[in-house]
Amino acid sequence: MHTTYAAKTGAEFTYDHKSFMMNGKRVFLNSAAIHYFRMPKEEWREVLVKAKLAGMNCVDTYFAWNVHEPNEGKWNFEGDADCGAFLDLCAELGLWVIARPGPFICAEWDFGGFPWWLGNKEGVKFREYNETYLKYVDLYFDRITEVIRSRQLSQGGTVILVQVENEYGYLTDDASASAYMSHLRDGLLSRGIDMPLITCVGGVEGAIEGANFWSGADHHYANVLKKQPDTPKIVTEFWSGWFEHWGAPAATQKTPALYEKRMFEAIQTGFTGISHYMFFGGTNFAGYGGRTVGSSDIFMVTSYDYDAPLSEYGRTTPKYMTAKRFSLFVEAASSLLLGSEAFDTEGIAVPKGITVRGRKNEEQTLLFVGSDKEERETVYLTLENGRTLPVMVNPGEIVPVLIGMNVLDGILLTSNTAIACNEMVDGVHTLIVYAKDGQRSLVELCADQEIVHADEQPALYMTSSDGKTITFDFYHFNEPQEVRLTVGGQALRLIVLNTTAMDQTWRIGEGQWVGGCFDVDIEAGGQLVAAVNTSASAVAWPSGFRPVQDGSEAAAATAANMADAVQLKTPELTGWVSSPLDLSTVQGVFCAVPQDFSSFSQPYGYLVYSSLIESDSDRQTTLILPKLQDTARVYVNGTEAGLIREVGSSSIKLSLREGSNSLQILVQNMGRLNFSPYLGEPKGLFDTGYLHGAALDLRGGWQNGEGGETVHLDRVNALDGQVTLSRTFKLDGQDRAVLVGAVSVPLRINGQEVPLEGYQNWFAHSSVDISAYIHPGDNVIEMPYVKSPVNRLELLSYHSSNGIGEWSMAGLEDGVPAEAGGASVVGAGEKSPAWHRCEFAKPTLPTNVYAKLKLRLTGMSKGTVWLNGINLGRYWQIGPQEDYKVPLAWLKDVNELVLFDEEGRTPAKVKLLFDEQTSRSWARIEG
Template sequence: MTEKPSLLLQKQEKNTQTRAEHSLRSELTYDQRSFIMNGERVFLNSATIHYFRMPREEWREVLMKAKLAGMNCIDTYFAWNVHEPEEGQWSFEGDHDCGAFLDLCAELGMYVITRPGPFICAEWDFGGFPYWLETKQGIRFRQNNEAYLHYVDLYFDRIIPIIRKRQLSAGGTVILVQVENEYGYLMDDAAASAHMNHLRDSLLQRGIDVPLITCVGGAEGTIEGANFWSGADGHYAKLREKQPDTPKVVTEFWTGWFENWGGPSAIQKTPALLEKRIMEILRAGYTGISYYMFYGGTNFGGYGGRTVGSSDIFMITSYDYDAPLNEYGRVTDKYAVAKTLSYFVHAFGALLMETEEVPAEQIKVRHPQGVSVRGRCKGNEKIWFLESHKDERETFHVTLEEGRTIPVALNPGQIIPILDRIEIAEHVYLTGGTMITGNEVVNGELTLFIAAEAGQRSVVELETDVLNVRGSSIQVLVDHDPVREVYRFDLVHFREPGIIHLEASGVPIRFVVLDKEMMDRTWRIDGGGEPDQLRYAIGFDDVDVSSSGQVTGMISDPNRTIMLLGSWTGGEQTLIGHEFIYGEANDSQSGIPDEHVVELSAAIRHSPFIRPPMPPKLSDSPDLARVTLTAQQGSSSGQPEHFSQYGQDFGYLLYECDFDSSVNGITTLILPDLQDTARIYVNHVEQALVRQVGAAGMQVQANKGKNTLQVLVQHMGRLNFSPYLGESKGLAGSVYIGGSVQDIRRNWHTEQGVVHLDEVNDHHLQEARLLSRTFTLDGMDRAILVGAVSQGLRINGMDVPMEGYQDWFSFDTLDLSLYLRPGEINTLEMPYSRTPLNRLELILYRSENELKDWRMAGTDALLPQQWETYEASNKSGHLQTHGQTADYSGNRSATPVGNGSNGQPVWYRWQFSKSAVPGHYRVNLMLRLTGMSKGTLHLNGHHLGRYWQIGPQEDYKIPVSWLQEENELLLFDEEGRAPERVRLLYDNLSQYPWVVVE
């Protein structure tokens, strides 16, 4: 009697034929349900990974991690400012070789979604535009502006051929190209059509023939996707109404969020919430998810951007994003969530892509209070999504059609898919109320992974005419209902994996019963797409596959069970972790190269685990170079020049001028247009660090007579998202001495009384939404309002234009000078928008008090000139160099400076040797800057980025691939703080060994 093959086995045989034909013919089409590759529906599981946020040496491992997590597609932006940092100077080599990145994706069998911009946002400086673009006469960004589009066309002439040569039609794996980016946040489709259509046509004219997509805002002839974290149903409904005949995809599913200097850690999107949001996406009917970010990486150099919401939301150097892969490429709890649900989609995506939502009135599932149910169906096959609304974990009993009752355990807020009579083989139907993945032939058996929390019970039913239990490694209860031909398995999920071998209707089936932690450590290795090479590795914390196909795995617990399923060299195996690590069972199967066996055996004698490697050690006495701030040798200008005018992309600018004071005492310095942090010095003594920018005023101490003012500005990143792209960085325009700064968040008037905008007042302002406040000029003739204003602002009855501004931006800088009434009371009015406000200031000054005759110097003037030996602090905590300290003027003095600071900018230099790392370890190196102030980091000529020890970032990535045998680390600290607690660290997972899995 011939065995009936499973439906999935038939599908795998078809896939093999399809792959063989791929190089000859590849065609991507679509309908309202999904994309279709060569006639077969494909669910796009896409990982957003930016090639420009990591060294090239890290690309393969990060991409492989995405593939191992079940991703079949990579989504990437292209950063114009990376490829054309100076006008006409193009860079497509090394870390910037985006073509090589696309080729590597193809080598790994990954589709690619390319997003060439020209605007990309991405929390990247200037949204990807090069800094020099700002200098072009009459340019207006992201508009049908002749100057702008001229340079966009030149950029497209360079970047689009790289993409075109790697499209499906050219034998590559680029399947989608995006037009612009999130244009709908600026204006609706009708208003945007001319610009979007121009960019669309520019892509088509340069040979792009794959489907074009957009995100947040559309264009005729493109497929629009949605960007969101929550609200999947609402976004789906809008897309379906707008484009009923296209696939519904989440072009950016925000797995985490960015972080800014001085802000909180972005950990609000927890792994449990991530799981729920993915379930909501699947439940709604989307057939494509792009995880933004899947791996965030690092904002090396000066490339971290700035965004709206306050005056000083500058991106930190880390772009970890709380993503599934962290900044160092390590797997996280979110990675486990994304992997498991991607495996679920891989197992049952073919069904999901064919289903329609079950109308509420047709749902016949009975369930208790405290849960809700929605479903999707194709014929008699259904997937129900059961959601808990309880505040504690509970097991609910759900009755499906025909009176079939199964238990489902849910955490608060959790959504679990219930498979209802899914045909997994000819005449074999599966029903289950817990997470089930796999559903494919592994080593001749249709294999399903059944997972739940440790100690939890679950029920799985197989409906089949004949079933035999051929063997089981665990106790299992099986009830048989001969009337319905249903076999009911009552399973318990232990920490130890269990296997049940069955035969249903002649088809060999294997249940692998796991607890959640073991499911998190389950890895699918596709063996190049050949079904007979498919393998699973269970029990490893992390897995990698080299370019030669060698599989390695990391084990953190030597007592954990390791299980290998599929076509491994040594066959299917079940071992204990220490047998892999130490080779106790059989050194030839331990996965450890022979040359390490003696070393490991010696380690065992002294430790229950292998001794982890130690990070490099920085010397206690780095070299020190003081920076004496002076622009005397720099250029002179009547007005300060901003960065682009000066011809500098990032770094620092020093502005210097002289002014006279009639008194010895406090005066106020007014900076009407400042978009970066700045340190203010008068007579070489630091007066203030400006953090809240846009416009700023601060008190400074002046001497009677001549004074020297210095403003040291660090470029903190241009706006990456805003209707006001292209702000001038550094000092732009005039600076004034004398004036006042008033915090005007309090004492606003409504019909109901006085309102303070630094307090929560929403419930007081439902009826009276117009706020008003008065002020007097006190002899001033200029006024700036800076902070969280709202649309509809009026002064003295006149509307103040705020083109492009939206209330949720929460920040604007407005010059009110033209609306003032000298010598009278002036009245501000604005509609209520929100509270509390973190800033709303009125800055008043006199136009006649402008400072002139400025001198400037760029970053070059701050470079180290003369090195001396740094000595650790003495018992009183004062810095010493050759027994002397430095005063604020930068002159060497016998007077100590307290608080562990030199009182002036300082460079520190360390020389350190690369640590030896045994072959069975993979380390990630970071620099911890405890006690430092603010500045930049440099390693062996690589600019590692900005640092600022106000949080949330504490550690800074040191790419291992940038290390040499002997290394130079440079640190520029604006305050010259003592570096005595600066140290190199390995991340926590560096302590665990990796072994070869064969």
Template sequence: MIEQTSLSIHDQENNSNSGVRKSQPELTYDARSFYLNGERIFLNSATIHYFRMPKEDWRDVLMKAKLAGMNCIDTYFAWNVHEPEEGQWSFEGDNDCGAFLDLCAELGMWVIARPGPFICAEWDFGGFPYWLGTKDGVKFRENNETYLHYVHLYFDQIIPIIRKRQLSAGGTVILVQVENEYGYLMDDEAASAHMNTLRDGILERGIDVPLITCVGGAEGTIEGANFWSGADEHYAKLRAKQPDTPKIVTEFWTGWFEHWGGPSAIQKTASLLDRRIMEILRAGYTGISYYMFYGGTNFGGYGGRTLGSSDIFMITSYDYDAPLSEYGRVTPKYAVTKNLSYFVRAFASVLMESENIADEQIQVRHPIGISVRGRQAGQEKVWFVESHKDERETVNITLEEGRTLPVSIHPGQIVPVLDRVLIADQVYLTAGALITGNEEINGELTLFVTADRGQRSVIELELGAKQASDAGDLILKDSTVQVLVEQDATRNAYRFDLFHFQEPGMMRIEANGTSIRFVILDRDTMNRTWRVESSDRQNLRYAIGFDDVDVTASGQVKGMIADPDRTIMLLGDWQDGEQTRTGREFCIQEVETQPESISAADKDRPSVLANAVAPMVPVAPVLSGIPDYSRVTLTAQQRSASGQPMDFSEYGQDFGYLLYECDFDSAENGTTNLILPNIQDTARIMVNGTQQALVRQVGAAAVPIQVFQGQNTLQILVQHMGRLNFSPYLGERKGVAGAVFLGGQTQDIRRDWQMETGTVHLNEVNSLPVGMMLRRNFVLGDMDGAVLTGALSKGIRINGTEIPMPAYRDWFAFQTLDLSSYVKPGVVNTLEMPYSQSPLNRLELITYQNEHQLQDWRMAGTDALLPVSWESFDPAERSASYGQPVWYRWRFAQPVTDECHKVNLMIRLTGMSKGTIHVNGHHLGRYWQIGPQEDYKIPVAWLKEENELLIFDEEGRTPERVRLMLDEMSRYPWVMVGK
């Protein structure tokens, strides 16, 4: 027997002060799973961030998670959202995280709270407020006095909100996470001092539910793993490290983020997601947190910047290719997640009690190209059958006692096969198809049998004796499909051969006195099958056939119908009882209940009602005619106190734009280089009012510019593109920081590296031993400053001296190093670097003369770029671009719709360049027409009867093709299903 352990760490560590605990719900655990009040629970958790959507959307998104079989919500808390300026706390409206937790409780969902203070999340600065980086001597994510001072002030605000809603206080917060992914920075021993400090800070503020960590642990906490693949390896590490704790996936990456100029992140397909979930279940995990279940949007300037190349800045959408889209729509991944969550719910007791079956104990026979692993709880088994074949096949596997089952399986797919699993008193199920339900509905034990359309599946029921003299009996009561039944009298077993049509089928039996019905579905119909449970879990219903489902606050169920000829089946405790109808009949009923949608005379005409689908089709609003526009004259008045450019934080601005401006003299007309040794964002370079370049690859840059004899005015317009959210170098200086120089040179030094056996080019694919030292010579000439930027590896030496890189991690190879104090002007310098990988996308040596530093900088912030006066835009009088920043303004009405539709609005910015979008004072985020994002979400919750749209375009590009659109699913009707 595995000992059950209490998770009240606060009580364990503060026993003398805790006194006698009140009778409250209690969370305990053993090596297999968590227990709530003595009952094992499998954590199906949906990661959803309240700060990535309007408050008005919370209920719909959380309900979609519940309908997908999730029983838990996982959320970060973003410090920079709640304290955007020092001491100015915000917990109202969209930032009311307490209300979000309350809504989770109202919907009957447990919560995993992750307060950070570091959260990563592809969120600006990993959740830290920008002003934290201005504090003298601050060092992030370590026991730094300054850092901890502000962390404790943050904990004083956020932890009480969580404490009041934890399990012992009558809420549903069951787990609280300490920090986040600290193991990526250092091992547990090195991390323990800081992790323990944060752990104690949480405990001291009254948290008594379990503490967890992810990727790296802390004493007295439960560690989980973050991954997409490699479930077995992660499980083995966790089990070796913490043999007595449940194994949970704290972040199961359902998709991935996207960055400006990169490809769409759609590599994690729905079929792969299905496989990865099966790998997790097969390994033995009893908790999965789907990161993300719903991604949402990086509104405002909150999209972050992450590891890799110099310019991996998050796009505005955080769709993440997650099961629920940015617009709250279900996807093929949602269907996978829902179906397998239903499977887990149906057989959680077996999965949570089970242990891995050793390979030498497996007695399942199978053909070549198929492998089988299993888990066993008592006499019950679940086999995971995996295909290594090139095409879908129906293969036979033979279990103990010669029981042979056909299994339909796709290449790379893993199919769970139930083997003598107890489903009723002395009734044991063996199934070669996915079973996605196993519970009583309207007094009948109901199981859903799922397979591909046109495929056969076999299930077997074996009846044990209720009494010594009783053989057990089975009666086939009725069936809406043809079923082939075979009886094996020697085992008192009944074998049912089922066929999966597009139309749902049903078979009813009585086995050992238990009424059982099997609902036989093809996979597409299972995707449209919904388990609807009340928040008090007293009423259970199933709706089959709807493309989407929602449950209102009053308990009314609504369903979306894309095909009115599809069969709709309602099972369970519905107001009007169980029924089977077509979608068209539901639509007719909807029309009949809306007298304004159809005349009384037409209601008596069957032909009218027969063709009725919905009262109307939604229409996207049209932008009002010719927009107003306001050209921005770039000018900076405020002089930098240091004479050098200041970064965003020094200037006192969190996001937006900074304009840098200075004058310089040139002896002649021609081209020279502008050297930016420290630039962390995209920048437009203008000389004498004419744009010269757009800097994209940042860190450091050398930019060719055209100058004129005499005085020139240099302007640099920088858009804040997001701070590093995951890096050992958190807290970079945003914008242009420090000295800027004229002249200088840049060299792409990826080629012509020397090694003992010859020359290697690092912009090509090479297979070299990692760590092999490569060498390259260069000459500074009359330059006395040098910067190396790009994909560097640790151990770089200049003229035999190794350059310190204390925070270096091989997963964050990009770095900028100032070599000025190591190089020697006028002679040959030798650069050595250990080989790490190739091809490299960037490795540049930038050199300059310190005496050519530009002085007397002037600056202006976003306020100086706001529109002052408006003109009427005339497309006939202008070219494709004004060549300078421009604001455009439109008016538009709300989308034309009705109660039968749920619309989503987006804006497409064809023809524009780069800038920001604003609706009714809400900052919708950055845009940049280099992909992969093409459309931008406009939350319907932020709309009024008349709305104002503002677009700031850095180049003043033509707006004629800008248009508002509804998403594809907006056109389908929703109907009332019942209560």
């Protein structure tokens, strides 16, 4: 057992192989992943209190280096970046903290949290034992540990765990990472971090390793158990949802029901801590949305809603209620669960399609009954002692069954459904038992003294001949049911709820509960408030479960009129003024070869690359851009030739006229890789373009062995074994070639293996210069079959003598240029970039309405939004994001909204909306 003392508070934080302990009591670490840098400071309290109301006892946050040192040596720990204030607020609310300072954080965040300027350092190599890199990491640690150190539990704060790096095991094994990870570990320790260290996916000596996953709990548990048998097993990232990227479907595949099932899978396996990543996702404001591997153009959308329990707007969702129910169950059953060990359940006979897993804590038993069937079924379990229990389980569900759980000295509980409360409420020890709407449950109490049933409610029950056992057959109504008992003079009660009523029941503190038909919210000052509907007054809640209207400031409004819709007036966006961008007037700086964003000292935004092309005739040609890492709009003589979306290396057809032609390429920095062995890729265009090239789609025509079947990689294929495919291509008059798209390793060109250091086949994208391996005429590519269909595999070929000469570059980082003219918008120019500006007044809201505002960009193309000079982020109307968050905290009395639209589309249909949950007014809950 390892021990850490917090001398200033007297708290003792310990752990063994089963769980963490606070002051000797085992605790389930139920952590909400919430990033302070993904919302305004004014929203922190609301989100944190809602997390606590869902049963979270801990907060997990990354610290984003690029937020705190956006420019070298210019540190920012103020306002929305005041991470110390965030930790202090967690402490005020009684929430422990898992601090994850990186320096690499991934998080679908630009550059994985590294500042853009770090990529300009000569000889730097990221996430390895590199002198240049570690020099700047150490400077960052000097500053970030100042914030964390004084807020550790050992110093009177609530930081209980500190993470070393992040997911390094996805890159290499522990031995290869040892020097680098040890340097980071020692850097934290030497700077006063004295709480336990953790890692996730990859470890280092002296740190507790956790697992990151959504499914496959058994596999991940076995891995961490093998590596660290003497430490608690925690899920450092339990992926409650998923991120979204431009042009992809909405990431809503992880339903609330499946979320519940996966959480039960984690605890049935033996995990005693879960960090819900994300619990609240927030927003990728400005240019901070990242890019990840898996294709050439997986760029994060501006929303980081993540389909998390709390929405991007801080609203509770069905997943939130699922998390709350699970959290209350874990808390109520913790005395059994946290000290338990897995046991063999093979002796319990179950029908096909039903599984039973079990854990024991001395004589107490917890079973997890799962169903793979298509219909709800009542399963009868005959236990080793001969007792048979009915368990009602829905398709895809896991139901917890408690057998002989000690709820009070001398009183044991058996229940074939979940419990949510096991504590003193209003002076009475109270158990809440809940099940799905309309289901039945068996609840049995066995005591060493006579149990007296004091109620007259018409519940079905039986008592044993000695009166020491009572068995209830409950039906779970919409109306709460209360059953009062006494055991040897001690009062005990059961509250029976269905899931609808359970979702309207809140534990607001130890022994403090609120019940009623309402939706919870938090006002700016942190006070718990609730929107009541008309049925709330009709619910007869037991004592100790205060309906929301009791003690609230609801004198001015009854429960009935509080449910009436509040008509909110949305600010109108009118009087738009347009400032078209005339590309021919853009004044740039000369460069022999185009530079990337960082080399040009521009972190984010747009760059315009310009050049002149001489043509001896009117002709069509193919422009090859071998090194392009972002979306680009290409213009010839002021007319758009097209949008390049597939990047890495790209091509586009151009129409040239005889004589001189202007070529301009408008490139938006769409976000740096947030995870990859190739972090720090140059952004934008960073090589010249080549005319008269050729682009060949290579997905068809592959041969599976000599004389074998022909395989098309854009179609579904079922190939047996380790199959190597081959394909020929011909080069005529070209001396350079790039293979781009879903390559796989080992890759061979004309029998020679092409080195791809660090590449893994699941990345499904690379841009490989194969010029050194090609020759005129027929060439052969060989590579293993991995999967199909794939969305891109191209050969781009060109001749080195056809490179474009001089270039100029100009940045468009700051929005509307001061010198830009303006005109009232009647119709935007056809595919000509433009800024659009308008003003709107801050909406006036009733004091009891908690509104959330968003911007719907109907009719726009692709670009950036600013509010009062604050960059709200990128937009691209190809889905899945439709609405963009407008924080009320950033509004003034009069506000300026600016859009930069790459196609100059008219903003006539753009509008502000209040989110769907603001058509209610709210009552305050006191106490």
